[in-house]
Amino acid sequence: MARKLSEMEAERIKRKNRANWLLSMPAILLLLFAASGPLLIVIVYSFLTPGNYGGILWEFSGEAWFKVLFAQDIFDDTISLSDAHLSIFWRSVQLSFLTTLICLILGFPTAYFIATRPPKTRNIWLFLITIPFWTNLLIRTFAILELIRNKGVINNSLISLGIINEPINMLYTDMAIVIGMTYVYLPLMVLPIYAAMERFDFRYVEAGFDLYASRFKVMRRIILPIIKPGVIAGSILVFVPSLGAYVTPRILGGGKNLMIGNLIELQFGQGKNWPLGAALAVTMLLIVLLALIFYMRISQRSEQKDAQ
Amino acid sequence: MSKTKKDAIAIHVNGVGKYFGSEPNLVKALDNVSIDIRRNEFFTLLGPSGCGKTTLLRLIAGFESPTFGQMLLDNQDITNLPPYHRSVNTVFQSYALFPHLTVAENISFGLEMLKKPKHEISATVDEMLALVHMEELKHRRTDQISGGQQQRVALARALAPKPDVLLLDEPLSALDYKLRRGMQIELKRLQLETGITFIFVTHDQEEALTMSDRIAVMSNGHILQVGTPNEIYYNPQERFVADFIGESNFIEAEVVSVTKGRSATASLRLAGTRKTFKANMPASKSKDKTATVFIRPEHAKLQKSTRGATLTGTLTNMLFFGTDTNYHLELDNGDAFVVRSQNEIGHAFHPAIGDKLGVVIDEQAIQVLKD
Numbered sequence: 001m002a003r004k005l006s007e008m009e010a011e012r013i014k015r016k017n018r019a020n021w022l023l024s025m026p027a028i029l030l031l032l033f034a035a036s037g038p039l040l041i042v043i044v045y046s047f048l049t050p051g052n053y054g055g056i057l058w059e060f061s062g063e064a065w066f067k068v069l070f071a072q073d074i075f076d077d078t079i080s081l082s083d084a085h086l087s088i089f090w091r092s093v094q095l096s097f098l099t100t101l102i103c104l105i106l107g108f109p110t111a112y113f114i115a116t117r118p119p120k121t122r123n124i125w126l127f128l129i130t131i132p133f134w135t136n137l138l139i140r141t142f143a144i145l146e147l148i149r150n151k152g153v154i155n156n157s158l159i160s161l162g163i164i165n166e167p168i169n170m171l172y173t174d175m176a177i178v179i180g181m182t183y184v185y186l187p188l189m190v191l192p193i194y195a196a197m198e199r200f201d202f203r204y205v206e207a208g209f210d211l212y213a214s215r216f217k218v219m220r221r222i223i224l225p226i227i228k229p230g231v232i233a234g235s236i237l238v239f240v241p242s243l244g245a246y247v248t249p250r251i252l253g254g255g256k257n258l259m260i261g262n263l264i265e266l267q268f269g270q271g272k273n274w275p276l277g278a279a280l281a282v283t284m285l286l287i288v289l290l291a292l293i294f295y296m297r298i299s300q301r302s303e304q305k306d307a308q
Numbered sequence: 309m310s311k312t313k314k315d316a317i318a319i320h321v322n323g324v325g326k327y328f329g330s331e332p333n334l335v336k337a338l339d340n341v342s343i344d345i346r347r348n349e350f351f352t353l354l355g356p357s358g359c360g361k362t363t364l365l366r367l368i369a370g371f372e373s374p375t376f377g378q379m380l381l382d383n384q385d386i387t388n389l390p391p392y393h394r395s396v397n398t399v400f401q402s403y404a405l406f407p408h409l410t411v412a413e414n415i416s417f418g419l420e421m422l423k424k425p426k427h428e429i430s431a432t433v434d435e436m437l438a439l440v441h442m443e444e445l446k447h448r449r450t451d452q453i454s455g456g457q458q459q460r461v462a463l464a465r466a467l468a469p470k471p472d473v474l475l476l477d478e479p480l481s482a483l484d485y486k487l488r489r490g491m492q493i494e495l496k497r498l499q500l501e502t503g504i505t506f507i508f509v510t511h512d513q514e515e516a517l518t519m520s521d522r523i524a525v526m527s528n529g530h531i532l533q534v535g536t537p538n539e540i541y542y543n544p545q546e547r548f549v550a551d552f553i554g555e556s557n558f559i560e561a562e563v564v565s566v567t568k569g570r571s572a573t574a575s576l577r578l579a580g581t582r583k584t585f586k587a588n589m590p591a592s593k594s595k596d597k598t599a600t601v602f603i604r605p606e607h608a609k610l611q612k613s614t615r616g617a618t619l620t621g622t623l624t625n626m627l628f629f630g631t632d633t634n635y636h637l638e639l640d641n642g643d644a645f646v647v648r649s650q651n652e653i654g655h656a657f658h659p660a661i662g663d664k665l666g667v668v669i670d671e672q673a674i675q676v677l678k679d
């Protein structure tokens with residue numbers, strides 16, 4: 001009898017699962033066509049031969065993938081690791097990581113602040129957070145440029161206040177790129193953390209205080225673990241687009257400080273090497289994947305450590 | 309282990325008030341409350357919903373600071389001390405168990421924060437799990453256990469650090485009758501064994517009467533009366549207290565004369581009767597012409613004949629409670645009156661509804677109320 005019942009339960013769950021699949025079909029189809037389709041094309045292109053004036057020739061070639069990591073000297077044909085590409089990869093990862101970190105440091109207290117306002121004023125704060133999204137990314141980036149250039153608002157006011165004599169050179173540096181990306185992606189950090197915090201029951205904080213946890217311990221042992229999904233989501237939402245950023249490094253990094261996005265664009269444009277561009281794009285995807293796996297590992301390990 | 313008298317006070321609440329909001333929406337959750345709670349006392353706060361019980365506990369725990377007034381814990385001013393520096397633990401009305409931790413991790417949390425050695429923590433956790441009968445579920449997450457189980461974990465979590473004072477906000481309300489009885493006995497045993505001061509909030513007056521050393525009856529942010537269960541039950545000072553605990557009869561009486569001795573004694577005549585009787589008069593009422601007296605239903609006796617009876621009336625209803633029966637009468641002046649008497653085997657007296665009956669009340673059972 002008990003076996004029969006458990007079978008019935010299994011059958012019920014199966015039926016429910018089938019219904020769920022059916023309901024999510026539109027989303028699955030969309031993802032399949034809009035995300036997997038183009039990705040497949042990019043992967044296929046990366047294994048083809050570049051055309052003379054851009055585009056591709058339908059001939060298999062592994063050269064693009066070779067060029068991602070290696071460079072062949074024009075004069076003596078010696079093969080070496082491609083310093084140019086590797087340094088751009090490395091810089092992209094560094095700058096994206098730095099951007100994510102700064103967004104987290106700025107975004108966490110912001111989200112905490114909003115979540116602890118009375119419900120009525122919370123919406124006003126959220127509304128303010130979303131205002132930057134109303135303007136075009138390009139225009140916002142130029143606005144930043146206007147702020148940080150040598151004769152820009154910041155330097156001019158610092159000089160007129162007598163705090164500095166010479167303008168601080170910020171534009172066309174890595175710092176400029178990080179400032180720009182932080183500004184652009186900060187809301188993507190604040191919103192998921194806020195969503196997690198809003199659901200957070202602040203009575204847990206009282207229970208923590210009651211059980212002798214200091215403010216720091218309450219933050220580390222109670223608030224952070226409970227809202228961790230929000231922090232992870234925010235970090236991914238900032239890191240991934242930062243790694244692929246194109247507009248910001250182009251305008252604020254000024255051509256010489258390239259990131260992967262610019263490198264890829266170069267191959268499809270001036271470089272006229274679509275397969276290399278495609279291979280670089282897939283490489284970027286792999287870097288994101290690796291970074292995510294690494295991140296998940298770390299957060300899992302910290303969870304285990306907490307549990308001990 | 310002899311303690312001076314001053315030592316014996318665990319919690320001293322001195323003229324404390326807690327207001328929420330501002331005019332015109334000012335809520336006086338507590339207004340000028342003063343109590344002394346003794347060390348290792350089982351002290352119960354009793355009162356209707358919204359009277360300020362949870363607010364008082366939250367002030368003692370340190371989650372709120374009072375609008376005015378002062379609080380001492382073991383003669384040390386704790387009015388502005390943060391909760392994590394008070395040796396006070398709370399069993400929350402809403403449990404507030406940490407959802408990301410297991411049952412055992414919840415219980416060990418306080419001990420870890422106090423940096424107790426590992427072996428001591430695991431021993432205490434096991435002891436607490438056994439106490440609340442939760443050994444089997446120690447590795448469950450707290451959002452995967454029932455309400456009653458959560459309540460028991462909340463209790464274990466608050467007890468584990470062995471605080472000086474334990475605040476319990478309706479800690480047994482979600483348990484079934486048998487488990488509740490068992491936990492009541494366990495709690496009482498723990499309180500006697502550990503020396504912890506218990507401040508207990510309950511809606512269940514039977515629970516309050518059986519477990520408490522002293523009870524404070526609260527209403528509307530005030531404490532009306534503090535006393536042993538006996539005093540609260542037999543000598544309520546105010547109508548509210550008498551009414552809130554147990555069943556009561558209230559009768560208007562005319563003050564015939566007052567003789568002042570060490571305590572004022574009055575000669576009173578119950579409304580609708582000729583007989584007078586003597587009773588202690590509260591000092592505040594010594595000049596009044598009328599008073600309300602109060603009589604517990606079990607302190608009145610029913611008799612067949614109206615001759616020699618204190619009061620007479622007609623039987624309107626009978627409610628059978630197993631051991632007892634409540635007889636509802638309509639007195640000759642129209643007031644309602646309840647007599648509770650024990651059922652005895654072979655009892656010859658079987659009144660029927662509509663019978664004219666007499667009620668005999670012993671002079672000692674009559675208590676004059678302040679209001």
Ligand SMILES: Nc1ncnc2c1ncn2[C@@H]1O[C@H](COP(=O)(O)OP(=O)(O)OP(=O)(O)O)[C@@H](O)[C@H]1O
Binds near residue numbers: 356358363
């Ligand atoms: N944060 C607050 N803001 C405004 N009013 C409050 C707040 N907390 C409590 N009150 C009010 O203070 C009064 C006392 O509340 P409290 O929670 O102490 O009642 P209680 O005696 O514990 O009731 P119950 O038995 O229902 O738990 C109530 O009128 C309540 O509405």
Ligand SMILES: [Mg+2]
Binds near residue numbers: 361362363477
């Ligand atoms: Mg309450």
